[in-house]
Amino acid sequence: MTVTLAGRDDRNVPVTLITQTASDGSYDFSGLRPGAYAITDTPPPGYRDGENSLGTEGGTAGPAGFQVTLSAGAWGLITTS
Numbered sequence: 001m002t003v004t005l006a007g008r009d010d011r012n013v014p015v016t017l018i019t020q021t022a023s024d025g026s027y028d029f030s031g032l033r034p035g036a037y038a039i040t041d042t043p044p045p046g047y048r049d050g051e052n053s054l055g056t057e058g059g060t061a062g063p064a065g066f067q068v069t070l071s072a073g074a075w076g077l078i079t080t081s
Contacts, residue, residue, distance in 0.1 A: 003027045007037030034072045040065035
């Protein structure tokens with residue numbers, strides 16, 4: 001599954017990162033600066049979008065993903081199925 005992170009960091013610099021989930025559904029966006037980001041997932045053709053759960057950093061869930069604000073030193077877990 002493709003996972004996209006987009007938003008602005010604490011310096012107001014636009015950030016867009018795209019990654020693929022591992023076989024267990026995990027993914028990683030390492031080295032992010034503090035900021036406000038939206039995370040969305042795109043299932044492969046022929047698959048329906050699964051349920052998204054807020055991770056350890058909290059945020060606001062929406063129909064296509066969620067919004068999260070990261071502080072300095074934040075590290076979180078998110079589940080996408």
